[in-house]
Amino acid sequence: MQRAETPQRRGPRPMLSRDEIAAAALDLIDEGGVDALSMRVLAAQLGVATMAIYRYFATKDELLDAVTEAALPGVTMPRPHAPDWQKELGRIFTDLYRALERHPGLVRMRLEAVPKTPRALAWTEGVLSLLTSALFSREEAVGAYRSLYTYTFGFAAFATADARARANVRKRLSALPRETYPEIVGSAPELARTLGTAPQFEFGLRRLIAGLAITQPTTT
């Protein structure tokens, strides 16, 4: 076997790489939200001219694809033959949610994007396999997948991770006239709390999975 040649480059080595750029972009989004990422600001952050980035990414959209991948490194793969499929569904979607939760700005930016990286495809393949082998028809398996996916990304997009922002919501709701909105005013703490935390995500996830389990091969 021949040893792969290390290419002997002449000129100076590149100042940038795709990974480095994507990581810096993710930092900007996490810190300042959707609007904090501009090609100009990103370039300045990297100490480089704006157009240098375009050597690595043809458009901002292509950059965001890379950022999305960088943001989800640790999501665990589904085990299609897990003994308890409901438990397995709970595990993998909770895991996905935990990863999304860390990057709310990105989730809002990329909501409509259908995943297309190999890892994302493998993940989808695994979930579908789990669902079809768990007594579902193909129709039902895909419907279940779409419901779970929608709920997870929807929750992540809505989530208000910042405790101070949640406190503001609570205050605003509590200040409403109690006679007109007794339920809202009475539930203001819960309404604010449910905007945020992973336990709240799991509340709905568990119930959705339970509902998927009971309405199975019914004929229409």
Place this chain on the structure above:
Amino acid sequence: MQRAETPQRRGPRPMLSRDEIAAAALDLIDEGGVDALSMRVLAAQLGVATMAIYRYFATKDELLDAVTEAALPGVTMPRPHAPDWQKELGRIFTDLYRALERHPGLVRMRLEAVPKTPRALAWTEGVLSLLTSALFSREEAVGAYRSLYTYTFGFAAFATADARARANVRKRLSALPRETYPEIVGSAPELARTLGTAPQFEFGLRRLIAGLAITQPTTT
């Protein structure tokens, strides 16, 4: 009783109104998506200088609030004492989804916004009332509300109403290597179809409601 004076204005009557501006903005969003609405383009559409709009809305964000209200005129109010609460939930959230479905660009733009108009608050009040009177604890009622709300807006944000766009998704998924992704390739038509239609929304909604119904006053 004294007759209210009709104010005798001298100068020409205003060329614009809040409603007229909001309606034009909604048209732009519906036709061209999130990015199609700019203050400049909107003003041109109305045949007026850009800054004329700022006489009616202090910022673009304030304009979007008005647009959101204009977009949801026909959403039916919940009946808190409906005989069958599961059926009632299905009815009102399907109704909400149908309204959202018509304006996907707007949904994506305003995902994080917590409703604050009187009509939106009354709607929330009604749903909470329905849920608390239907055997739920306050905790559970609010958790159920949040789950349903998340699912509905999430689905609307993901929805690909355009049939041609769905056809593209199907084609892309079908073109994947069948050996590596048998489930995805085999389910490509269903995966594309579930991106779109109201029946698919109702598939998950029914199951979520069923799950909410069975996991009731469990301790813990």
Place this chain on the structure above:
DNA sequence: ACCTGAACACCGTTCAAGT
């Protein structure tokens, strides 16, 4: 009171140029 026009501080991206 209502509308206009110029200006400021931003965008993403193209293009020609430098080394």
Place this chain on the structure above:
DNA sequence: ACCTGAACACCGTTCAAGT
């Protein structure tokens, strides 16, 4: 091969001015 700088066609919003 990799980076730069100027330029183009856009943004939202401020400010001073017109009638």
